[in-house]
Amino acid sequence: MQETITKVCSVSTIKKMKETYQSQLVKTPPYAVFQAKKSGVTITAYESGKVVFQGVDARDETNKWSGEIKEKKESATTKNSPLPKDFDTWSVVGSDEVGNGSYLGPVVVCATYVEHKHMALLKELGVKDSKMLTDKDIRRIAKEIIHVIPYKRLTVTPEKYNDIQPRYNVNRMKVALHNQAIYLLLKEIAPIKPEGILIDQFTPEANYRKYLKQEQHPVTSPLYFTTKGEQYHLSVAAASIICRAEFLEELDKASSELGFTVPSGAGAASDMAAAKILKQGGLSLLNKYAKLHFANTKKAQAIFNR
Structure with missing residues (x-):
């Protein structure tokens, strides 16, 4: 064997x-x-x-090398894992999203399929929790891993987000996007079936499955959920990196179009950037670059009206 x-x-x-x-x-x-x-x-x-x-x-x-090889110590993450034993060695579809908490820029969701045979190479390429990587590293690694593993990426522009948001609360929108990315990826890799599907948890499983019932092509099994999913399987880490790289590219594109740096996040810098956008083209232009239901919109309007 x-x-x-x-x-x-x-x-x-x-x-x-x-x-x-x-x-x-x-x-x-x-x-x-x-x-x-x-x-x-x-x-x-x-x-x-x-x-x-x-x-x-x-x-x-x-x-033959037992006397030379250091034994790998079991980490606290492995010991306390909410997932089945050795899940990190399974061939798994993992999904994650980026941009949901940023006022400016899109929401990007990605699902990847990481087989056991690709894990060593992905680790060598630097795949790990994206929060531990610089933006430069994320861009570089993303360009390499998209040629190694199957993936499906969905990008929701702010304009599209604003059109959907009144009908979908944040969690329902994210369920729809994760499910769609997973569904399309499973179609692409068929007849291969993953040993598991790991979703970086953003809402309780019961809530996820409640919204899942409203989807046209619900993927219901074999689903697993955990927060900080990128620490438990490379598929989620890879998905996070691909998402983040695309998010950064979209911010760069917006910066080029507007003529100034468009920041991520939802802090004061975003308020100031939004006020500049309002000055350039009013609310209709801001609709193209910002998630309007955020409190930042009123803050930006107050700055613009000073």
Whole structure:
């Protein structure tokens, strides 16, 4: 049976491995120190210190290095996970959204499918909680991972958001978007079926499922929910990165169109930017760039009317 085992090794151990597998070395993949192929197993050592053994003899080969390999300690995140055991190794569809709390800019929702076989490469590319990454890193990583994994991204412009918002409260809108992204992605990867679907939780599961009943193509199973989902599976982390990169691109586009920097968030800087937009073209122009039901609209109008 095919098996994949990942271990953490020191620089000296990886050097020793490379010397041991010298006659079996093959072309080195990106972000790797070496890759070797033996009968029944492929060994890939990455710059991060991770060594991946893949194949029917993966466990036997790993055991040969048992005296050299450091055992990975179980993290508090793993111990306290609300998800099934080893969920982080499953092949999973994960979804996340960006922009919902920002007055200016769109709402972007993305679903990705991350198979177990892609996890080592995604980690090497830098996929992790987007809150731990700079905007520059997010843009770079997003450009790379969209060529590695299947994904479906939906972008709701402020103008579209303002059209929908009176009929949909925030949670219902987000349920509709997450469900649509997941549904379209599942159609794209069919007949493959993920072992799980993880949604970065923004409302209680019962509430999510209540709104789900109103959707034309509800995806009801196998759904899992947890807050900080990017810490529990790479699929949510990847989705978050793709969302954030698109959100940043849209802010850049808006900045270019308006002639000044359009900020994210919902603070004083956003109030000032909105007041400038009002000065340029009134509420009809602001409708193109801002979520009008936010309290920032009244604040911007007060600044404009001073």
